[in-house]
Amino acid sequence: MELLKQISENLQNGFDEVVVKLTEEAVEKRITPEEIMNNGLIAGMNVVGEKFKNHEIFLPDVLLSARAMNRAMEVLKPLLIKEGIPVRGKVVIGSVKDDLHDIGKNLVGILLKGAGFEVIDLGNDVPAEKFISTAIEENAQVIGMSALLTTTMPVMKKVVDMAKAEGLYGKVRIIVGGAPVSKEYALEIGADAYSYDGANAVETIEGFFAEGI
Amino acid sequence: MRSVVDFTLEEISLPRREILRSQGVPDEADLSGNFERIYAEAVELFRVLAEPRGIIDRIELPGFEEVFRGEGLNEKENPVDRIYRKSDCLALFAATLGPVLSGRVTELFDSGNYADGYMLDSVSSCAADKLADLAAAYLQSELTGNEPSDEFLRVLPYSPGYCGWHISGQKKLFEVLHPEEIGITLNDSCLMSPVKSVSGVLIGGPREIHEFDNSYSFCSMCTARTCIERMRNLK
Numbered sequence: 001m002e003l004l005k006q007i008s009e010n011l012q013n014g015f016d017e018v019v020v021k022l023t024e025e026a027v028e029k030r031i032t033p034e035e036i037m038n039n040g041l042i043a044g045m046n047v048v049g050e051k052f053k054n055h056e057i058f059l060p061d062v063l064l065s066a067r068a069m070n071r072a073m074e075v076l077k078p079l080l081i082k083e084g085i086p087v088r089g090k091v092v093i094g095s096v097k098d099d100l101h102d103i104g105k106n107l108v109g110i111l112l113k114g115a116g117f118e119v120i121d122l123g124n125d126v127p128a129e130k131f132i133s134t135a136i137e138e139n140a141q142v143i144g145m146s147a148l149l150t151t152t153m154p155v156m157k158k159v160v161d162m163a164k165a166e167g168l169y170g171k172v173r174i175i176v177g178g179a180p181v182s183k184e185y186a187l188e189i190g191a192d193a194y195s196y197d198g199a200n201a202v203e204t205i206e207g208f209f210a211e212g213i
Numbered sequence: 214m215r216s217v218v219d220f221t222l223e224e225i226s227l228p229r230r231e232i233l234r235s236q237g238v239p240d241e242a243d244l245s246g247n248f249e250r251i252y253a254e255a256v257e258l259f260r261v262l263a264e265p266r267g268i269i270d271r272i273e274l275p276g277f278e279e280v281f282r283g284e285g286l287n288e289k290e291n292p293v294d295r296i297y298r299k300s301d302c303l304a305l306f307a308a309t310l311g312p313v314l315s316g317r318v319t320e321l322f323d324s325g326n327y328a329d330g331y332m333l334d335s336v337s338s339c340a341a342d343k344l345a346d347l348a349a350a351y352l353q354s355e356l357t358g359n360e361p362s363d364e365f366l367r368v369l370p371y372s373p374g375y376c377g378w379h380i381s382g383q384k385k386l387f388e389v390l391h392p393e394e395i396g397i398t399l400n401d402s403c404l405m406s407p408v409k410s411v412s413g414v415l416i417g418g419p420r421e422i423h424e425f426d427n428s429y430s431f432c433s434m435c436t437a438r439t440c441i442e443r444m445r446n447l448k
Binding site: 060103 | 236237238239242244245247248251252318322325326327328330331332334374379380381400401402403404406408434
């Protein structure tokens, strides 16, 4: 369909105003919100993701597209809820206690939203208890934690231990990232995965959902 | 001798290649028009908002030994321990780009201008690293005065959190240096605020003292690997 193709192409170019306008037009033309989301917006983001992987475009380009996606989703979200169409999945993210770096975590959140996930961003300086209580209250399937300091990394282990104690282990997948964090550290503390950047985090979380969590 | 220095924006180089590399952009990459626009705007905004200041305070060897010992968490074998003992001159330093820049990055993200926020953050991070070099250059010129630079003397900055000097070393460094005077504070996790700040020790001495074999146990975990470039520049 031509309109959905236009949405996808404009999203790839990061033209957020145009994408919002075309999305509204598609709604008026009674194209279902699910179809607009899947065949317009997510289709466009898939192309963006591929181009990013192939080094044809770079993170600022991806972020422009993600903004367009997010703005268009603001138009679609009430309609999707009204039609009872579930979101792709719910992810709780945050920078751990005493860590005030949040750029990496923000990027993960933006890219996850861009991929169609619902993101609950707890911000930075987040205590272990908050990750757990939010995951329970919101019925989230994934917890994502970021740390940029070696001194704050132990909070990640605390969250994993608390998840085990609360019976979430095996139900809620835990992913960690940040400059001093490594795959080995993730394994050591019992996290489900480590991601080295935002795009990889999205891919890993998509993998969790493909496996049925 | 303790000095508070207002650096000028002209002194802060913003090497495009370095900034783009930090974003994972290969040198030969074709960049989109959007990318170029965002980059140019971020550099311009940086020039408007940055407020670079530094504080440099000479310290004697015994005093620095205590600072370096910190909380006792340094790697047993580390290059800084070997380098500072051979130095002719030591000074603690801290420098910042000020609170306004970090605030603007947050504002940009909060308002959905992710690409602009990310680019400004990236430009600012590169500039913050340059502050340590400026502090080193300041001490170097203090040491050599108006005489032509001593080709054998080199001042290089070293910071807690790198090269086996544990990040908790910030605590003792702050106790002695008091960078609060220029608006830099430290939280319980040893994170500086404003975020775009640097701190550490300036070590001055013959160039060869700065050379080391980067095969310490922690080197394989290091993602920065800036020591290679630093040692290359000594020559």
